[in-house]
Amino acid sequence: MLPDTDELAEVLLDLAVPHQDIGELIASRRTLTADSGAMRLLAECTGELVRDIGKIIEYGDGLQLIERVAEAPPALRRFFAAYAFVAALPHTRAYHRALGIPADVSRRTLADLGRNMVVHRRRHGRAGVQSPQWLTLHFRGELYQLGRLQFQRATLWTGAAATLARAGFDGAAGTPCLDIHIPEFLGPLTPAACDRSVALAREFFALHHPEEPYRAAMCHSWLLDPQLKRYLSADSNIVRFQERFRIARRGGEPADTEPVQFVFGDPELAVAGLPRRTSLERAVGDHLRAGGHWYMGHGWFPL
16 A cells, blocks of 8 residues: 555656655654554555545545544544555556546645645644645546636635625525645736636646536635735735625634634644734734734635
8 A cells, every 4th residue: 555665756756745754754654664553554544535526525525534543543633644644646647647637646646645734844843734624625636726716626615606796696505616726836916827727727627527517716815805905905916806806794703713823833822922024024014903803705716
């Protein structure tokens, strides 16, 4: 199920795993393969991950990787999800090839494992996988990186359908939609880059998933909180990104840790000490220090 030591290093490089983490993953491989119980758990996780690969899984269904990682021996838990993704990789690549997905799209999509490990080290100071459940989308063929943005094959759930209806979207629960995500470490969120990504997505999904007619793209993110317009200039990339969407009025519970996590790297940072180096840092921190809250925005636009 797992490549040998030499091949494992090459596979990890292909998945953009940081060079400084590769040695630890290779060393821990010996501990993993010597533990029959851990190898049995790995086989179960890999099987669950790739079962019905390509099928859109409803939230809460399918492999709950975080829970399964907790069953691994303590010495292996930081890396167990990474091994599961490596073991699943041949299945994912075969699925991509069967759909005719270009190799560069496959490679850039699956390289999100490396990005995720960078986030883990930035936050915790050591190697690990920050959001294992998130990455199951990539390795199951539910999400693709196309230029600056990532696009997830999804269907509207009941709550989202009701929320987006307030923004003018005429779609019932179960309607196919592309869910947009904004990956870190890919430079500015410029209008030109977003235009290119949306154009790539229209072509990509029509070609590789013609059975799924995507009429709209949606996004659920703190970046769509209309309050940001009070702090950022009209020509800022974030404001111009917002203006792509028909945005529902904000509601629900505050999501203050979301911008703190994505702007400053750690959701647990004390608000009083947040840096003020950029206009976005000042917006996020000053708003919180003044007693305000940030909310998830919900928006859509037609495809």
